[in-house]
Amino acid sequence: MLTFRKAAVLAVFVLTAIYLIHSSHSSSSSSLSRDSVAESLTADIEPTKQQPKTTGVPSEKPSRPYPPPRQGSSTKDLAQHPLTEVVTKSLREQLQYQFPYDRAGKFPAYIWQTWKYTPANGDFGETFRPAEASWSELHPGFVHEVVTDDAAVYLLKHLYASVPEVVEAYQALPIPVMKADFFRYLILLARGGIYTDIDTTAIRSTTDWIPAEVPRSTFGLVIGIEADPDREDWRDWYSRRIQFCQWTIQAKPGHPVLRNIVASITEETLKMKKKGILKEKKMGGRSIVEFTGPALWTDTIFSYLNDPTYFKMDGNNITWQTFTGMEAAKKVGDVVVLPITSFSPGVQQMGAKEPDDPMAFVKHDFEGTWKPESERVKPIIE
Template identity: 85%
Template sequence: MLTYRKAAVLGLFILAAVYLLHSSHSTAASRATLADNQKLDFETSKQQPKTTGVPPSSEKPSRPYPPPRKASNTKDSAQQPLTEVVTTSLRDRLQYQFPYDRAGKFPAYIWQTWKYTPASGDFGETFRPAEASWSELHPGFVHEVVTDDAAVYLLKHLYASVPEVVDAYASLPLPVMKADFFRYLILLARGGIYTDIDTTALRSTTDWIPSEVPRSTFGLVIGIEADPDREDWRDWYSRRIQFCQWTIQAKPGHPVLRDIVANITEETMRMRKKGILKDKKMDKSIVEFTGPALWTDTIFAYLNDPTYFKMEGSKNITWETFTGMEAAKKVGDVVVLPITSFSPGVQQMGAKDPEDPMAFVKHDFEGTWKPESERVKPVIE
């Protein structure tokens, strides 16, 4: 028989069991809800865009914001310190970007510049036979006629790592100066042959140098433009021996090209800073700034630089080394061709006819890039 006392004890037991069961269920639900909330917050944070700065003062992040970087004692040896990059000279950066391999091959490129490509109807019939002669005598070569507009994009691509060079090119005030600069720039970066649009190839480049001279021993081929043996030579030419720059063959990275590119870049920036980088305001003539005078001086400086050559005795290489030449002469890694090679038929200074075996390139002296007052004309005696 269930007495009153037994009923009271049983009731208390049931109440205690219900309480304990409810308490346990609430705790589990709370933990589940907390876990779900934390999971949602984590997933939401992954979807939010990353922000910078300090969060609003009303927020109290549970960790430093933004998270601190983990300390490291290791140094990335592959990354050059910024200070070293900034302080490296222009010539050093050009050398790094365009290394010179004297033993390498001359690239099979022919570079020319003009306002239009041969495919354009505006190219001009005057230059078509001359332009075609280079392709005909060099069938395995890549022959490019680069327009003014294309030159800008090409140089931006080639000299992206040396932006001041591109800046200098864009800053030059006259087309003739850009034309001068372009030939040095394209040969430094890619090598091959640069030749003016008004030149005609008479013989293939394979015939320019005697076969007994190994191609692995030289990296620059130039010709004499002027060898004026007369008292008034200064009225006609800038140097007693003047090397022509309408036709040049080079391996990429040659130090002469590197030096002249650096020189023009530095002088451009200097004159721009002084506010004189304008036509008729510059403190240098075009011939001295970008033309054959600078080209000639750079070559002589290179040939007399003990960094590159071990000279016998103390005698410098001067114009006397090359005056009166009738055959190719190799000095260091530079081959100099006589005046007949690139200037046949000028009827002076010992130059012979275009039919001569040493005549390789005929220049028509059109002066397409240079103003009449700046063009160095051949003297007819």
Template identity: 60%
Template sequence: MLTFRKAVIAAVCLITFIVLLSTSHSTSQPQSVASTSGNDDTAQSPPQQAQKKSAVQQQTLESIADKPLREKLRYHFPYDLKSKFPAYIWQTWKYTPASGWFGETLRPMEASWTEMHPGFVHEVVADDTAIHLIKYLYAGVPEVTEAYESLPLAVLKADFFRYLILLARGGIYSDIDTIALKPASDWLPEKLDRSTVGLVVGIEADPDRPDWHEWYSRRIQFCQWTIQAKRGHPVLRDVVATITEETLRMKKAGILTKSKMDKTIVEFTGPAVWTDAVFNYFNNPDYFKSETGSPKNVTALDFTGITEHKKVGDVVVLPITSFSPGVRQMGAGEIDDPLAFVKHEFEGTWKPESERRVGGTIN
């Protein structure tokens, strides 16, 4: 006969059994789902998913590290033509405007860019911080950082910096001794679709004379004191790769010094290599094909004497007046010309003070 004591013991045992069964079922359920699910992401906990994603990213980076330089640059800085031009203005100098050492003659020039572009982020990157920015942006492409650090002259680093910052971030680069005459929103005709333009360059020199080579490095020379670009543009990728390769070549050969380089500054990092990169792009069959299927041979003759913008693919070339007004040669207009956008004072900030040309010295 079931006594009261036995009934209590039986009830306690039953309750304990039910609790244990419930606990066992709840803890085993995720294991059952994991074993029957075909989707690893739903089966894994958030930490496991994060670990798996990190492993995949690491594997991708390791495979990219073995690719040629241009492929690595393409991966790290993809180009999106339809994106907007980034609202950045980049300049570089020995000091920032906050420093008391920033030259007083430069202040109105630097301020003109902020005044003309109130909604833009305007950065003057000091020489001693530029390397840290480059190391951060190009952490995945260490040969670029090595090349930058190896350059033996400040002017070479200043040249290289403009291409590096535009490739990684996009926006406008302009030399510290330039004056913004009109905002960038006025540089292109209003009717021109900005989603079809990825690079804006201006003509520096158009010496239509037989002895042009005695004065300039190229028959048509594009200026690189002012450039507007979208992040990752192929021309920037090419010029960064070219300068990196040439720098490391000369370093390996033991001729990368102030006095032993086998290239001039203009050819190494200046307007010559920049002009070549633009024309190489125009004549690259991977980007441009004519109706016959072969690339058109784009030459200096396609740009000589132009008095308005000319669009080739996703590149707009501005006439000489736009970035070189007031030079009073080669057909350039004055600074009050409707197409005058940027005035370059040609201070020669990278030269010794005794060799600078305009407006006295810069401290």
């Protein structure tokens, strides 16, 4: 006889059996589902193991993120631009590419100087502090940098990384004054602005150097006359009848005169290095003035002013006679030449007036302390 107790036990047994059967079925379905997901992920990671689909579209993913060449095409059909084409350009072409010249552009607001120490260093020297400060005082909106000899190497390596032979030439120069000469051309070619020696004092701001009626977009180089010796023995004192000074130069970056002189010094230096004659007392019999100094600077400027590549020539060459006896600024092409008073006031010769003259812009103290005594240029006092 089925009592209530027996009926209750039987009901519990049946419900337990149904639960176990249902749980086993769900576990099997869940396991199958996980296997299907794993298979799908594996198919995405390793498509080559998946069978091709019946749609005719390949199931494999491309092995590279760009389409393969057209059927039957060859590398001859592709545009080729070998890197060797760049390095085979001449040095002047490389410099022109790296430092393009924009005559209509602005003169950069930089003032560059070089010395053994920065003004922040206690060894800078009290003699040069008033002179160095004068440039900042008269050019408050300019970036004024005094670059040490050690820092110059790293700066040039950065600026001329794409033209390594220039840096090689700079490091190969055997005398500090030659490096100082070369540095001024290099920094102005790459960055532009004003370079001026550490022993120069600014008398008037560069904004006053050129008459306001002369558009700044029409010239890219401002230079001054160092020497205009109207005497028979001028060769005993100066290398050129008209000699342009290079202790103060203003330029827009990339100016052809700077490009030409940088290329000339680089080529000549590396040639002499290869011959083993690039030594302080050798240098093929050439003086520093001729190698990197004002003689080479003067020759490079005259060559530029007489180059039909840049100017339409009227048949008359630009010579020293064009600039002798000047008392006001003169513009020739895109070069402005200032009279001797502008950068050499107070030398008491060659028509130079005193530092209080309206045309006096920069006073040079002729210290040249980084030069050997034989290379220091001093004014001739009669």
